[in-house]
Amino acid sequence: MSDATMPPMHGSALVMEEARVHDERAFGFWIYLMSDAIIFSLLFATYAVMVDRTAGGPQAHSLFDLSYTFGETMLLLFSSTTFGLASLAIRAENKGAVLFWLAVTFALGAGFVAMEIFEFHGMVAAGAGPERSGFLSSFFTLVATHGLHVTTGLIWIVVLSIEVLVKGLSAPVTSRIHRLGLFWHFLDIVWVGIFSVVYLPGSF
Amino acid sequence: MRSLIDTHDPRLRVYLTGFVLALALTILPFSLVVFKVLPETWALAVVGGLAVVQMGVHLHYFLHLNLSASERSNLLSLAFAAVIIFMMAGGTMWIMFNLHYRMMA
Numbered sequence: 340m341s342d343a344t345m346p347p348m349h350g351s352a353l354v355m356e357e358a359r360v361h362d363e364r365a366f367g368f369w370i371y372l373m374s375d376a377i378i379f380s381l382l383f384a385t386y387a388v389m390v391d392r393t394a395g396g397p398q399a400h401s402l403f404d405l406s407y408t409f410g411e412t413m414l415l416l417f418s419s420t421t422f423g424l425a426s427l428a429i430r431a432e433n434k435g436a437v438l439f440w441l442a443v444t445f446a447l448g449a450g451f452v453a454m455e456i457f458e459f460h461g462m463v464a465a466g467a468g469p470e471r472s473g474f475l476s477s478f479f480t481l482v483a484t485h486g487l488h489v490t491t492g493l494i495w496i497v498v499l500s501i502e503v504l505v506k507g508l509s510a511p512v513t514s515r516i517h518r519l520g521l522f523w524h525f526l527d528i529v530w531v532g533i534f535s536v537v538y539l540p541g542s543f
Numbered sequence: 544m545r546s547l548i549d550t551h552d553p554r555l556r557v558y559l560t561g562f563v564l565a566l567a568l569t570i571l572p573f574s575l576v577v578f579k580v581l582p583e584t585w586a587l588a589v590v591g592g593l594a595v596v597q598m599g600v601h602l603h604y605f606l607h608l609n610l611s612a613s614e615r616s617n618l619l620s621l622a623f624a625a626v627i628i629f630m631m632a633g634g635t636m637w638i639m640f641n642l643h644y645r646m647m648a
Contacts, residue, residue: 369617373624377631384632388639409573416565419605423558424548431549439547524605528598534569535594539576543583 354510361514368518372525375488379529382481383536390541392473399474399541402467408538411454412530415489418447419527422520429513437503437516444523445496448489455486478537485533488526495519561604568597 390399425440459479462468469479499519502512548555572590575581581589602608608617 366616370620373620376624377627380628380632381635384635387636405573405577409569412569412573416562416569419565419601420558420562423554423561423605427549427552427554427558428547430552430554431545433545433547433549436545436547436549521606524601527605528601531569531594531597531601535572535590539572539590540587543576543579543586 357510361510361517364514365518365521368521372521375525376529379481379484379532382477382484383532386477386481386537389473389477394472394474396472396475397465397467399478399537402462403538403542405538405542407454407458408534408542411451412534414447414451414454415527415530418444418451419524421447422523425516426520429508429516432508434503434508437508438500441496441500441503441516445493445500448493448496448523452486452490452493455482459483482533482537485526485529488522488529492519492523492526495522557604557607561600564600564604565597568593568600 421440421443425437425444428436428440462475467475469476496519499512499516502515506512572593575586575589579586602621608614608621610618
């Protein structure tokens with residue numbers, strides 16, 4: 340609906356209208372996350388079908404290091420919690436704290452991506468790249484799709500931190516941070532699936 | 544300089560509860576695999592169960608999903624996605640494992 344067709348609004352009516360629009364956007368974003376969950380579930384199903392198709396190449400057992408995976412898991416779990424602290428800082432209207440917790444979340448997320456890139460590099464260098472077998476193709480597709488999502492989240496954190504710096508904690512900016520929070524917490528849920536379906540069964 | 548954490552906000556407790564629960568639900572499955580206290584089939588079934596529980600913990604404590612009326616549309620779309628996932632992911636595995644059984648076994 341264009342502004343021309345809307346009756347002029349003032350004061351609290353405008354605030355309520357803005358809140359309604361932000362609720363709608365959060366719901367729209369939620370629907371995107373649900374469709375993303377369906378994509379991930381199919382990558383999980385593909386992995387489950389392919390996990391024993393190693394074509395004589397390396398098997399899961401020889402490739403995974405559980406303490407390394409546990410470290411990655413901790414980075415993501417801590418980053419999800421620090422994003423929660425950023426959300427609390429928004430409620431307290433504490434701009435400095437918002438920026439601080441977003442920065443901590445970024446550092447933890449960047450640590451996760453760095454660990455994943457290092458892990459992938461080691462596997463490819465050892466001849467266990469995605470082209471080696473059906474198992475490795477599906478492994479790299481599933482885990483790297485999650486890693487790309489986290490990388491997108493990192494870029495998004497930078498963009499919104501700059502917005503907070505420039506525009507302050509205005510209603511549009513905080514509603515964007517809210518949607519980024521949905522995204523970030525969602526990625527931790529997907530990771531729970533990845534360590535439970537890929538790394539733990541592969542290491543038993 | 545204001546403190547970085549508003550300790551009066553009741554939601555702080557919610558996030559910290561979620562963190563502690565998620566931590567416990569992560570350490571438990573990892574130790575099940577490391578210490579091998581259960582046979583493989585049982586251990587992996589428990590790992591899967593704990594994963595579902597942990598996903599619920601994340602949804603409730605971090606994404607603040609609950610059974611209230613304001614969350615109904617979020618919950619409904621989650622339920623719809625769960626049905627789709629059950630049919631598409633479950634159906635994929637059913638067909639492929641059945642095919643494997645018929646072709647190879």
